[in-house]
Amino acid sequence: MTACFSSFLLRPSITTTELCFPWHPPNPNRKIYPIILRKDSNFSPRIFARVLQQGTGVVSPDEFSLQTPPVETKGDEKKDAHRVFDEFVVADSESEDKALSSSTRAKKKRESEDGFKNRFKLRNGREVFEERAYLVGVERKGDTENSFGIEESLKELTQLASPNPRTYIGSGKVAEIKSAIYALGVETVIFDDELSAGQLRNLEKTFGGDVALAQMEYQLPRLTKMWAHLERQAGGKVKGMGEKQIEVDKRILRTQIGVLKKELESVRKHRKQYRNRRTSVPVPVVSLVGYTNAGKSTLLNQLTGAGVLAEDKLFATLDPTTRRVQIKNGKEFLLTDTVGFIQKLPTTLVAAFRATLEEISESSLLVHVVDISHPLAQQQIDAVNKVLSELDVSSIPRLMVWNKVDKVASPETVKLEANKRDDVACISALNGDGLLDFCNAVQEKLKDSMVWVEALIPFEKGELLSTIHQVGMVERTEYMENGTLVKAHVPLRFARLLTPMRQVCIT
Ligand SMILES: Nc1nc2c(ncn2[C@@H]2O[C@H](COP(=O)(O)OP(=O)(O)OP(=O)(O)O)[C@@H](O)[C@H]2O)c(=O)[nH]1
Numbered sequence: 382m383t384a385c386f387s388s389f390l391l392r393p394s395i396t397t398t399e400l401c402f403p404w405h406p407p408n409p410n411r412k413i414y415p416i417i418l419r420k421d422s423n424f425s426p427r428i429f430a431r432v433l434q435q436g437t438g439v440v441s442p443d444e445f446s447l448q449t450p451p452v453e454t455k456g457d458e459k460k461d462a463h464r465v466f467d468e469f470v471v472a473d474s475e476s477e478d479k480a481l482s483s484s485t486r487a488k489k490k491r492e493s494e495d496g497f498k499n500r501f502k503l504r505n506g507r508e509v510f511e512e513r514a515y516l517v518g519v520e521r522k523g524d525t526e527n528s529f530g531i532e533e534s535l536k537e538l539t540q541l542a543s544p545n546p547r548t549y550i551g552s553g554k555v556a557e558i559k560s561a562i563y564a565l566g567v568e569t570v571i572f573d574d575e576l577s578a579g580q581l582r583n584l585e586k587t588f589g590g591d592v593a594l595a596q597m598e599y600q601l602p603r604l605t606k607m608w609a610h611l612e613r614q615a616g617g618k619v620k621g622m623g624e625k626q627i628e629v630d631k632r633i634l635r636t637q638i639g640v641l642k643k644e645l646e647s648v649r650k651h652r653k654q655y656r657n658r659r660t661s662v663p664v665p666v667v668s669l670v671g672y673t674n675a676g677k678s679t680l681l682n683q684l685t686g687a688g689v690l691a692e693d694k695l696f697a698t699l700d701p702t703t704r705r706v707q708i709k710n711g712k713e714f715l716l717t718d719t720v721g722f723i724q725k726l727p728t729t730l731v732a733a734f735r736a737t738l739e740e741i742s743e744s745s746l747l748v749h750v751v752d753i754s755h756p757l758a759q760q761q762i763d764a765v766n767k768v769l770s771e772l773d774v775s776s777i778p779r780l781m782v783w784n785k786v787d788k789v790a791s792p793e794t795v796k797l798e799a800n801k802r803d804d805v806a807c808i809s810a811l812n813g814d815g816l817l818d819f820c821n822a823v824q825e826k827l828k829d830s831m832v833w834v835e836a837l838i839p840f841e842k843g844e845l846l847s848t849i850h851q852v853g854m855v856e857r858t859e860y861m862e863n864g865t866l867v868k869a870h871v872p873l874r875f876a877r878l879l880t881p882m883r884q885v886c887i888t
């Protein structure tokens with residue numbers, strides 16, 4: 382259940398189609414109009430795009446005289462537009478089209494219909510339709526805090542949206558978006574950030590009755606989806622029908638939002654139950670936190686499946702994201718996975734995201750997993766720290782883990798650097814490198830969160846003594862007349878359990 386939520390929230394390895402409920406398959410008979418793009422050695426970075434009645438024409442300025450005012454994009458900043466148009470097949474011109482024999486045309490039609498069918502793919506046992514998505518980076522004016530940059534943000538968004546090969550990347554201008562929608566047969570436009578009311582109005586104004594805009598709070602973080610009913614031509618005759626469709630979209634959306642909110646609530650309740658059950662077991666809880674894709678889940682799986690450490694099946698069934706980790710020296714702790722952090726989290730999802738992190742405030746140690754091979758590792762660390770500073774967790778000790786050391790150019794240098802620092806362990810969750818050192822570091826750190834107790838344990842409570850050995854750090858034991866006197870560091874929760882015996886000892 383939780384895994385399902387986190388995968389919905391932040392790691393959709395599925396196409397946007399699966400996530401969007403009111404889905405409209407594009408009309409397979411719709412003619413995709415050609416882009417005419419002159420590619421020659423003098424090709425300038427300026428391109429002109431204009432929306433023709435039948436579609437979009439993109440021309441180099443010296444080749445065509447335009448009858449309608451062109452939409453102009455200029456200079457280096459618009460190289461992305463180039464990329465979009467370059468990627469598209471430079472199609473045949475209309476005259477060539479006319480020259481085609483009717484049998485060739487029929488063949489082409491069959492091929493296009495086959496192409497449509499081919500876009501239905503089987504993923505994880507579900508049939509999904511591959512949509513053509515166009516990703517747009519939104520840059521906030523004067524946003525100096527966000528050091529990720531548009532390029533990186535779009536790269537990340539590409540991973541999030543899907544491994545969909547029909548993804549095109551562009552940046553910003555409404556005119557370009559419109560051109561791309563027509564030229565590439567785009568069905569979905571995904572923005573990497575929330576849009577302001579002004580931006581939404583602007584889009585609506587430009588697209589008019591052609592596009593149903595819906596800013597969906599249930600959608601993926603950072604994704605705002607826009608439906609393009611491209612089967613209807615600009616200013617087409619079927620406007621009334623389109624409006625009806627928009628109403629239907631909105632109704633379905635509202636229902637889906639309701640369903641998802643209920644599901645979220647149920648996830649929270651379940652997690653609370655797990656938590657209550659866990660607190661009855663006096664084992665320290667270690668939470669893995671970190672940026673999405675840092676390797677948290679891989680680390681959890683590796684630790685419980687590597688043979689070095691054993692997974693407790695009981696706990697695996699209790700809570701799919703928490704495992705009991707036992708180290709060779711007999712010590713153990715509970716390791717819990719959390720949802721990955723991400724930049725540009727939409728305001729509507731911040732509360733839901735925080736709710737999933739509620740339980741980390743009850744852990745004895747936070748392990749911050751970092752993908753050290755990532756070029757923006759520092760920015761990701763900062764993003765995670767920023768969210769952590771907003772949660773009530775400042776008093777919980779932390780350990781940083783530099784993961785994916787197998788992926789860096791010079792693993793030895795990185796390991797040396799990690800050694801120089803306190804509180805940093807260097808590992809490869811994938812191949813198991815450094816895991817034992819990591820567990821020892823966890824043990825050391827856990828000691829910081831433990832309290833010192835001296836307790837006299839009656840002989841008939843022998844199981845308590847073995848638990849102290851398991852979860853705490855025992856310094857000394859002495860056999861007394863009426864029990865065992867033990868001096869140890871133990872987790873706070875466990876110290877509370879020992880309170881009556883501590884009093885005996887003190888008095
Ligand atoms: N080369 C390499 N790849 C790794 C390592 N650890 C994880 N990966 C890969 O990184 C990707 C992300 O790993 P996950 O464990 O899913 O990352 P996560 O932090 O749980 O991500 P979220 O659940 O989105 O927050 C996967 O493809 C892993 O195989 C590592 O040590 N080395």
Ligand SMILES: [Mg+2]
Nearest residue numbers: 677678679721
């Ligand atoms: Mg994960």
